[in-house]
Amino acid sequence: MEIKAPDLGVESAEVSEIMVSVGDKITENDNIVLLESDKAAVEVPSSGSGTVSKIMVSVGDTVTEGTVLLELEAGSEAESDTAEEQESTQSDAQDTDAKDAKAQPVDEADQEDEQQQEAVEDSSDEPEAESKTYPLPDLGVDEAGIAEVMVSVGDTVEADQSLLLVESDKASVEVPSPVAGTVEEIMVAAGDSIVNGQDFIVIKSSGGKKTQAAPKKDSVQPAKTEQKTASKQAAANQAKNNDQSSSAPAAQSKPANTQVNKLSEQQVNAKMTDVYAGPAVRKLARQLGVDITQVEGSALNERILKEDVFDYVKAHMQTTSGAAAPSSNTVAASGLPSLPDMSKEDIWGEIETQDLSRLQKVSIPQLNYNTYLPQVTQFDLSDITETEKLRGELKGEFKAQGIGLTILAFIVKATAYALMQHPKFNSHLSDDNTQIHIRKTVNMGIAVATDDGLIVPVIKDAQSKGIKQIAIEIGELAAKARDKKLTAKELQGASFTISSQGNLGGTYFTPLVNWPQVGILGVSEATMQPRWDAEKEKFKPRLMLPLSLSYDHRVINGADAAVFTRYIAKLLADPRRILL
Known part of the structure; x- marks a missing residue:
């Protein structure tokens, strides 16, 4: 008998857990698998009774309605009647043998000898331990x-x-x-x-014989449940201690919190293994920044559902929205203490309060990540005199096609090429700080100034596009940014960012690395400067472009940053190098 997946309410779902094994005897409506989708987690019951003969799916498989989950060897009333008849027959035979036992002493002795001989033969068949x-x-x-x-x-x-x-x-x-x-x-x-x-x-x-040293599954379960409860209680006590320490003066609480919150990787893994939750739920918790060990499961055996994670987040937000919430949220978000009381005009003077734009509010959490990044900025100058001449020659032709050709298109192309030659700058540091994830393509973020603030649309696969196509996309994305028509997809996936101040003035600045990226290139206004010509032994006017490269020092060292910035400067001085 085949047991198939019923109507799941979604097109497909993922097998999160298989709740039976081959050889298990199950009855109708016993749960056999746990399926998870983006919408819900569902335990699928068996539509029949019998012994599990084959499991047709594995954990992680995607199934749809009608997919065969397992096969059963169905039991029947006839089989049970036959079993009862056999038991009755055996019982009658035993009674008869008991009555005739005295009359057949020799036969009984023979049977015992045969049983002993069979036991010896069975033991001799066992393979030697290896x-x-x-x-x-x-x-x-x-x-x-x-x-x-x-x-x-x-x-x-x-x-x-x-x-x-x-x-x-x-x-x-x-x-x-x-x-x-x-x-x-x-x-x-x-x-x-x-x-x-x-x-x-x-x-x-041990020759294939099962030992009795390992405890049965049923006996282990209470211990695991007890361990899980103890782990949750310890986590709750730790959270309580953190709350108490955060209410103390900042100078005293900060070292204490650092010591309490620091967990080794082994401790983190130990906490996570005590949690009963499927992969989709664990992924959701990671995305929301939720410590899943703090979430109480509402399903059978305290299994955590997605709804439990959402309920935890909702309850946490309601808890932090009280009178003391602004202070605690500010500390958690930026690490800064609360503002002093500025209501006394004789001390602070007249103050006007203005609301931040929506874009500024959204940007603040992302900008706060920079507090945790050890950033360094490398400065350099690029002689773009010849490149600017080339741009001037092409500008009229591009304009006739409705394309605005700025020096930024050349900068994007040169930087994308440089990133392919120096892939470490086109990477992300892993969560455990042991690896870097190197991107095989360059998705270039371009900072665009709007009335609401700075926004960063993304040029995808910049390394494979020519200057003309890049110029077209820069114009389109900038127009969409100013008109607030950018899609979510056009704002996601950047592997590196360029922030150009154009002709706003200034020489150099320190751009902030946009986590999880490891680098950002700042470009200031190009100016004419005297440069020494060694051949003619005199100064010549050259158009110099200031470059400011900020980088995450955990991934990139100073020497690599200097080489990378100088390489970009050379490419911008002579774009023909890209053709090589």
Whole structure:
């Protein structure tokens, strides 16, 4: 019998958990799988009764209505009647044997000898214990990370006992032991990235016999529940301590908070593994910045749903919207203390209050991230005299086509080319500060000044576009920005940013890195300056463009920044270098 996915209310959903195993006996309406979509999490009940003979899906698979989930060997009343008849027959036979026992002493002795001989033969068939290295099974993804190693060297394990907890963006999977035996070597550790087929453990098998050292699943469950409750209680106490310390004077609370909030990666992983939540819910919590260990699950066995995460955020917002909220929100957002009381005019003078624009309000949280970035700015000058001559020659031709050709188009092209040659500047630092994610294409953010404030639309795949196409897109995006017609897609995905002050004046400035990017190029107004000509031994007037490169010092060192800025300056001085 095939058990299929019912109408899910959505086009497709992801298998978050398989709640049965091959060999399990289930009845109609027993839950068999947990499916999650962007809208809801649904436990799918069985439409029949029987023994699970085959599971047709895996955690992380996408299913639709009618997808076969598993196969059952259906039980019947006839089978149970037959079983009862067999039991009755066996009972009658045992009674008869008991009556005839005295009459057949020799036969009974023979039977005991045969049973002993069979036991000896069975024991001789058991293979000898041997040590063997075992590879990881198919995880359903190309690569995953180890969240927890659930055994230690020397532990005695049963076949199918969980050894590792592996997590990817799609699913959380427990890797079972392929055999029963003793763990001799563990070849991976928590935090490692692993792939399918990778050797991960050495086990000295015990001849296929399951040991009794490992506790049963039912006996482990209360301990895990108790551990989870203790973990949540500890987290709650820690949050309470943080709240109490934040109410103390700033000079005293800041060091204390830093010490309390600092958790090791092992502690973070331990907290996360105690949480019963699917991959989609964990991803949502990360996106919202929610500590999922603080969320109470409302589903069966305290499983956390997306609705629980939203309820937690809503409750948190309501809690912080009281009388003391403005002060606490300001401290949390920027790290600055609250403003002093400015109601006394004889001290502060007359004050007018103006509301920030919507764009400014939205930008403040993003700008606050700069507090946590160790930024440095590298300055340089580019001689764009020849490039400006080229622009002047092309400007009339472009204008006839309705295209405005500014020096910014050349800057975007040169910077995109430089980023492909120096990919570290086109990257992002990982959350755990151990890797960088290098972008293979350049999505260039262009800062545009509007009446409401600064906005940064994005030119996608700038490295593959010519100066003409870049000039067209700069004009279109700038017009949309000023008319407030930019789409969300046109504002997302930047890998690097250019902030040009055009002809507003000034020499140099320090642009702020737009996290999670690691660099931003500031461009000031070009001016005519005297430059020494060594061949003619005299000064010549040259058009010099000031460049200001700010960068995240965690990813980029000063030497690399100097080389990169000088490289851009050379490309702008002679754009023909890009053709090489």
